[in-house]
Amino acid sequence: MAQDPAAPDRLALGPGWLTGSAGRFLHEALKEYEGGRYAHAEAILRQVVEQRPGNGWAWHLRGLTASRAGDPIRAADCFVRAVACDTSNARYCAALADSLVRLRRDDDAVTPWRRAIDLDPENPAWQAEMARCLSRLDRHGEALPYFRATLRQSPGDASLHAAFGYALQRQGSAAEAAGQYRNALRADPHRDEVRLNLAAALRELGDDEAAAAECRQVLRHNPRSVSALNNLGSALCHLGRIEEAVRRLEAAMLLEPENLTTLHNLGVALDAAGAAAEAETCLRKALALRPDFPDAHRSLANLLRGSGRLDEAALHYRAVIERLPLDFRSYGNLGLVLLNLNRPHDAVAVYEKALALQPGRPDIRTSLGIAQLLIGDFENGWTNYDARWHGDRAPAWRPGHGAVLWRGGNGNGDGQSGGTAPTILVHAEQGFGDTLQFCRYLPLVSATGAHVVFECQPPLAELMATLPKASPALDVRIISRDEPAPAARYHAPLLSLPGIFGTKLDTIPAQVPYLAVPPAKSAAWAAFPFAQGLNVGLVWSGNPERQDDHMRSCPVAYLAPLFENGAVRFYGLGKNPAPELPTGVVDLGPVLSDFGDTAAVMERLDLVISVDTAAAHLAGALGRPVWVMLGHAADWRYLLDREDSPWYPTMRLFRQKAPGDWLSVTRRVAEELRRFQRP
Structure with missing residues (x-):
């Protein structure tokens, strides 16, 4: 080490020591330090700083001596004093930062590291230490520029590439993280922890096959790697190879029976395999070992929700939010559970809390809109429901078409009159029932003076052509969504x-009928031999592909009270076959080619009884008497606790009193059916 040029001229130490210039004594102290005689060095330096407390070099050298002597606290104190003597000395600042890191005071080390780098920005070692320090503090975004600067100056360091990759992954940049992990593995192919981090990044990117390959590579030379078995099991689970996933995770369990990650992942895999009881056991064991384990709470909540144990599920989603207040997926799931419990006001409170933390969440805002519509708060509900068209998961419509979103007005989109009437292309979204319910608004759009084109699902096109005109001069052109879209x-x-x-x-436009049976369909069904008595259409199930279908479809066995009425002839109108229907039920589903056929049949029936499906909306739109059997938590359009529908004057609602209680619903319907009079 070179002598500090700012050393004082002369010092006089105690008896037995040399006298002379400060530089001489610092030189002697340095010799003692470099010779490993730290006690002698400390004795000289202590007396130097007593007589010259402003000598930064002496304090710095004393700090180095204390550090080598195994006294990190005194070392840090000396480095603090050195920096106080000369704040422009980069080496003093770096030594202070390093000493604080050794004391595990990363938060305090950031400022001296930053000062050292500002004074000497070309020092890659300091950039690297600053990056690592910030990463340990979970300040990964701040660490990234320091990692980049270090690797520009010193590329190829496997440890740095790996740490950089981890920081990137924590910041949500999985693709760039994977690149850095690969750089680390090129420099050192034997770093298993880096390969497993690469696997995790690949899983985030949706490449579970590549992730599984990385895990298998680790297992080839380390078959007892619990981390590799865990990562492989999770990747296989995502790939749908559940049996193999369970096998791998069970192997990990044998190696470490109380590994929390293994317990969690095995619970998730067993749930996917349909072994709900075993899955619940794993997840509850994980929580017994660590009650504040958010992943286990979330996965257990998902399992409980799928099993219909909604109150328990809500408790575990709340436990996740308590520990991870920015886990917006759990806010969404908790809100959905509360809606399923028929507690929409509580769901609104949950969604509003989430949006207070992060207003720009279109998924949460959309869910808030649904809850608000359910409680009849249409003013706020429609606005928030429109958020479904924003964000990464927004439904796609004709990318590149170029039409501007219409926000109302008299046909020109901005509320101003004048000019040629524009074309407004209205497009159907979501399911058939949504189209049947909301097509009633198309004449209102046409009444603004615009040319209206309605793009709908192909099976509905013929039926949509029967919509009324706003006036003889105004019409709605119907196209199928598989046709080219016109300019608009x-x-x-x-x-x-x-x-x-x-x-x-x-103010709901509830005038019915607003749809009619296509004439050709009416003629085709005119000769069908319906019974002489009471003819009732029946729909007991919806689309089985829908996630919530189990909540709205009624098992055929629960329809038995209806069939006890011998004065009624039932006609099945659903598309899903039910071989266990009584012999007297005429199942027309197989011969109904589209909604026009269904409408023609409904025209001839006295009543339609349906669960919440498109058939119920079709009957309502045709103005036919329709009774809808609803699950305990009904869709928002049926509102709360009502037995009528403001959307359809001819509709009656029969609601479950408890989740899954279809039998009480069908008994009430059967009782009302005995009193039903043909219109």
């Missing part, structure tokens, strides 16, 4: 129209 100045999602027209509960 504006477009509008169908379910945004109620909000555009400011619909409230007392």
Whole structure:
């Protein structure tokens, strides 16, 4: 080490020591330090700083001596004093930062590291230490530029590439993280922990096959790697190879029976395998070992929700949020559970709390809109429901078409009159029932003076052509969504129209019928031999592909009370076959080619009884008497606790009193059916 040029001229130490210039004594102290005689060095330096407390070099050298002597606290104190003597000395600042790191005071080390780098920005070692320090503090975003600067100056360091990759992954940059992990493995192919981090990044990117390959490579030379077995099991689970996933995770369990990650992952895999009881056991064991384990709480909540144990599920989602207040997936799931429990006001509170933390969450805002619509708060509900068209998961509509979103007005989109009437292309979204319910708004769009084109699902096109005209001069052109879209100045999602027209509960356009049976279909069914008595259409199930279908479809066995009425002839109108139907039920589902056929049959029936499916909306739109059997937590359009529908004057609602209680519903329907009079 070179002598500090700022050393004082002369010092006089105690008896037995040399006298002379400060530089001489610092030189002697340095010799003692470099010779490993730290006690002698400390004795000289202690007396130097007593007589010259402003000598930064002496304090710095004393700090180095204390550090070598195994006294990190005194070392840090000396480095603090050295920096106080000369804040422009980069080496003093770096030594202080390093000493604080050794004391595990990373938060305090950031400032001296930053000062050292500002004074000497070309020092890659300091950049690297600053990056690592920030990463340990979970300040990964701040660490990234220091990692980049270090690797620009010193590329190829496996440890740095790996640490950089980890920081990137924690910041959500999985693709760039994977690149850095690969750089680390090129420099040192034998780093298993880096290969497993690469596997995790690949899983985030959706490449589970590549992730599994990395895990298998680790297992080839280390078959007892619990981390590799865990990562492989999770990747296989995502790939749908559940049996192999369970096998790998059970192997990990044999190696470490109380490994929390293994217990969690095995619980998830067993749940996917349909072994709910075994899955619950694993997840509860994980929580017994660590009650504040958010992943286990979340996965157990998912399992409980799928099993219909909604109150328990809500408790575990709340436990996740308590520990991870920014886990917006759990806010969404908790809100959904509360809706399924028929507690929409509580769901609104959950969604509003989440949006207070992060207003720009279109998924949460959409869910808030649904909850608000369910409780009849249409003013706020329509606005928030429109958030479904924003964000990464927004439904796609004709990318590149070029039409501007229509927000209302008299046909020109901005509320100003004049000019040629524009074309507004309204497009159906979501399911058949949504189209059947909200197509009623198309004449209102046409009445603004615009040329209206409605793009709908192909099976509905013929039926949509029967919509009434706003006036003889105004019409709605119907196209199927598999046809080319015409040029249009504006477009509008169908379910945004109620909000555009400011619909409230007392202003719903509920005039029925607003659809009619296509004449050709009516003629085709005119000769069908319906029975002489009471003819009732029956729909007991919806689309089995829907996640919530189990909540709205009624098992055929629970329909028995209806069939006790011998005066009624039932006609099945659903598309899903039910071989266990009584012999007297005529199942027309196989011969109904489209909704036009279904409408023609409904025209001839006295009543339609349906669960919440498109058939119920079709009957309502045709103005036919329709009774809808609803699950305990019904869709938002049926509102709360009502037995009628403001959307359909001819509709009656029969609700479950408890989740899954279909039998009480069908008994009430059967009782009302005995009193039913043909219209």
